[in-house]
Amino acid sequence: MKSIGLIITAIAAAFAIVSCAGEGELCRRYRTETSINQSGVPEGLRGLIPLALKWGAGDPALRDALERSMTSDEWRELRESIHGKTAEIEEWLDAARKSGRWTAEACAFRFLLEFYDDMKDLQLMKALKKQ
Numbered sequence: 001m002k003s004i005g006l007i008i009t010a011i012a013a014a015f016a017i018v019s020c021a022g023e024g025e026l027c028r029r030y031r032t033e034t035s036i037n038q039s040g041v042p043e044g045l046r047g048l049i050p051l052a053l054k055w056g057a058g059d060p061a062l063r064d065a066l067e068r069s070m071t072s073d074e075w076r077e078l079r080e081s082i083h084g085k086t087a088e089i090e091e092w093l094d095a096a097r098k099s100g101r102w103t104a105e106a107c108a109f110r111f112l113l114e115f116y117d118d119m120k121d122l123q124l125m126k127a128l129k130k131q
Helices: 002-015 043-055 060-069 072-082 086-099 104-130
Strands: 017-019 026-028
Touching (some): 043 072, 043 086, 043 104, 072 104
Antiparallel strands (some): 017 026
């Protein structure tokens, strides 16, 4: 059953290209990268490549599934790894946005940052519900 889901996702990914921030800035909506070229990532962010590969999904349905499957240990690892690096990621993404040159690496990190922001919001909502 998982194989069928992966095949469907792969087929959809082959056809799905959407704008990620405006004209000329294209990112695949579905996560299809299985590797990231380190030289395409700023040196200070290279330690986040495994997280970008694991959590950097652009498809909302896939992102929702990842959010539901994330363990508290995985959230802690993501939070601690990205903490203090968001400004550097944003700076890199702003440069891609301004140049109109979105690489697979920049897209993966864009989606990672979106996932991180979503998870922060979810954690805040959970904390507020407990009060």
